Amino acid sequence: MIPGVSINEILTLTSILFFIGVYGFITRKNLISILISVELILNSSVINFVVINKYLYPELLQGMVYSIFIIAVAAAETALAVAIIINIYRRTGSVEVSETETMKH
Amino acid sequence: MEKVIFYILAIIMVASAVAAVSSRKMLRSVVYLLFVLIGAAGLYFQMDYNFLAAIQLTVYAGGVVVLIIFSVLLIHHIEMELEVAKKSRRAISSLLCLLGLSVFLATIYAHPFEAAGVTTTTTTAEIGRALLSFEKQGFILPFEVISVLLLSAMIGAIVIAKGGKQIKQPPLEKVDPEKILQNISKEIKEKKVPEEEIGV
Numbered sequence: 001m002i003p004g005v006s007i008n009e010i011l012t013l014t015s016i017l018f019f020i021g022v023y024g025f026i027t028r029k030n031l032i033s034i035l036i037s038v039e040l041i042l043n044s045s046v047i048n049f050v051v052i053n054k055y056l057y058p059e060l061l062q063g064m065v066y067s068i069f070i071i072a073v074a075a076a077e078t079a080l081a082v083a084i085i086i087n088i089y090r091r092t093g094s095v096e097v098s099e100t101e102t103m104k105h
Numbered sequence: 106m107e108k109v110i111f112y113i114l115a116i117i118m119v120a121s122a123v124a125a126v127s128s129r130k131m132l133r134s135v136v137y138l139l140f141v142l143i144g145a146a147g148l149y150f151q152m153d154y155n156f157l158a159a160i161q162l163t164v165y166a167g168g169v170v171v172l173i174i175f176s177v178l179l180i181h182h183i184e185m186e187l188e189v190a191k192k193s194r195r196a197i198s199s200l201l202c203l204l205g206l207s208v209f210l211a212t213i214y215a216h217p218f219e220a221a222g223v224t225t226t227t228t229t230a231e232i233g234r235a236l237l238s239f240e241k242q243g244f245i246l247p248f249e250v251i252s253v254l255l256l257s258a259m260i261g262a263i264v265i266a267k268g269g270k271q272i273k274q275p276p277l278e279k280v281d282p283e284k285i286l287q288n289i290s291k292e293i294k295e296k297k298v299p300e301e302e303i304g305v
Contacts, residue, residue, distance in 0.1 A: 002151045004108035007218045010148070013115045015209040017122050017141070019202040024126030026198040027190040032131060032177055036138050039169065040122055043145055054152045055220045061235045064157060064227065065244050068236075071164050072251050076258035078169045082176045083266035089180040096188075 007055040014051070017044035031085050031095045035078065042074045107151060114151075118144035129186045131177050139170045156229045 002010075021040030028034050046067045053063025089095050118141050125137035142165045149158035189195070239245045 001220065001222075001224055002107050002111055005111045007220055008213055009111075009115075011213045012210060013118065015206055015213070016119055019206045019209075020119070020122040020126055022205070023198055023202045026201075027195050028126065028187075029190065030131070030187055032173065032180075033126075033134065033187065035173065036125055036134060039138060039165075039173075040125065040141065043142060043165070047145055047148060050149060050152065050154060050157060054154070056218065058221050058223055058225050060242070061227065061232060062242070064154065064232060065235055065247075067157060068160060068232075069247060069251055071160060072255060075164050075169055076255055078172055079262045080258055080265070082172050083262040085176060086179060086266050095180055 001055050001058070007051060010051045011048065014044040014047045017047075029097050031081075031088070031097060031100070034097070035081050035085070039074065039078070042070060046070050111148075111151060114144050114147045129189065131185075131187060132174070135170060135173050135177060138173075139166055142166045142170065153224070153226055156227070156232055 001007075018041055021037045021044065024037035024040065025034055028037060049063040049067045049070070053060065053067075057063070085095055088100055092099060094100070121137040121140035121144070125134045125141065128134040128137060142161065146158045146161040146166065149155075149161060190198075235242065236244050236248050
């Protein structure tokens with residue numbers, strides 16, 4: 001644990017990050033910007049797992065291992081999302097959400 | 106000292122997160138995301154989770170961000186500014202987010218967390234044993250599942266990004282030489298074209 005910093009402060013920081021990500025997810029209109037917002041949300045949840053593991057159950061490893069899994073899934077998700085975005089750009093010439101109306105050409 | 110560093114990190118993370126979701130240049134918002142991820146790695150270092158901080162730096166800051174930057178460079182015109190949502194929509198969504206944040210904070214500050222108070226250092230060897238043990242509190246099954254997931258994601262990304270079809274282009278107009286000749290002779294007859302140009 002960080003000396004002098006309580007768990008509430010770190011959880012406050014991560015919830016602020018989470019809702020900034022949600023705000024970006026709602027307001028952005030570009031697929032890559034939405035991907036960035038999703039990364040923010042995932043990252044704040046990873047920090048939550050780590051913090052709760054460190055402060056409440058420091059002798060266990062569950063939160064730590066779980067955060068490693070989340071990072072792996074996020075990396076896989078980003079690779080797939082980038083592949084899909086590039087394919088959409090090749091077919092429609094745009095990555096705006098409003099112009100990707102159909103899933104199949 | 107640690108407290109000051111934590112607050113500096115927190116301010117950097119929140120400011121760059123706000124910039125990442127509100128910047129109108131795409132590449133800049135990716136770089137702001139990079140700052141947030143590095144700040145998270147700094148938090149892990151402060152909490153004495155060195156292995157996780159290293160993973161965060163290599164996978165997130167080194168892999169994911171570079172991937173996103175490449176895709177931005179491939180498909181986006183850098184000097185182009187992103188379009189933003191309508192003002193009313195932005196106001197409504199920020200209000201909703203503030204509402205959700207207040208609910209979260211009320212729950213967090215109402216719950217009595219019992220901090221254990223002891224600090225134990227987790228070594229990388231312990232994490233490796235936890236990942237590979239099949240006893241109680243072992244994670245061998247999710248570890249194997251995640252390896253299959255990564256493999257399938259890799260194959261899927263290759264197959265999808267390779268793609269078969271190109272952009273559909275409208276078929277070129279058929280060139281009819283006789284029609285062109287007729288048009289030219291018509292223009293000559295009507296004296297639309299000066300004679301020197303044709304060389305008559």
